Amino acid sequence: MSNTAIIIAGGVGSRMHYDIPKQFVNVNDKPIIIYTLAAFQKHPDIDAIEVVCLDGWHDILRAYAKQFGITKLKWVVSGGSSAQESIRNGVFNLEGKCEPDDIIIIHDGIRPLVDDAVLSDVIVKCRQYGNAVTSLPYNEQIFIIDDDISTTRYIPRETLRRVSTPQVYKFSLLSEKYHEAFDRGIGIHGSSYANTMMADLGVRLYFAAGSDKNIKLTTPDDLELFKSFVRREGGNLYGI
Secondary structure, X not given: OOEEEEXXXXXXXXXXOOOOOHHHOEEOOEEHHHHHHHHHHOOOOOOEEEEEEOOOOHHHHHHHHHHOOOOOEEEEEEXXXXXXXXXXXXXXHOEOOEOOOOEEEEEEOOOOOOOHHHHHHHHHHHHHHOEXXXXXXXXXXXXXXXXXXXXXEEXXXXXXXXXXXXXXXXXXXXXXXXXXXXXXXXXXXXXXXXXXXXXXXXXXXXXXXXXXXXXXOOOHHHHHHHHHHHHHOOOOHHHO
């Protein structure tokens, strides 16, 4: 049984207001995607890495990986027009390369602050239950809109969990459900992701540990927060 990470880096990041995709923006002379890859490179339970990448950036990504010692990078494949198409491309590329019981870790390329403990726990939970999603309690109050200006209904926050990446699935389940989802047109539209697709297809998901540090770099403010963290670590995050 092996553990393979699929890193999703197929977006353009228009909200970051850079001329290049945000995953290739440099922080302390290293692109964001390299910080993410380095977290998986140094984790002892990760055997191989696949990156789903924008067309035209494959060679650049491979060059950066070589420069910064990302030796676990095995495959670079093209992304799609949505997150779900990109994940599908990554999953389908692993058919014939992974065994049914292999563990597949899906992670956003612009979440560079994934902890070792989070990665370890989500893998352990997947081995136990067949899948696992990184999660945290939800600490804000959520109200349901009655009309444009008012409400009388809310969702008790004790019933909610925030779910992000990494999320982990046995390869047999992942491959089967991505074929089913795209064949039936279920769980693949809008903001759908692997976890919501699985729920739409009736798969029970199991919670694993999360971390508030595991932010997604979507806006310039997110990027400044990440830069502050790198500075706090003396510029030497993950040993790169």
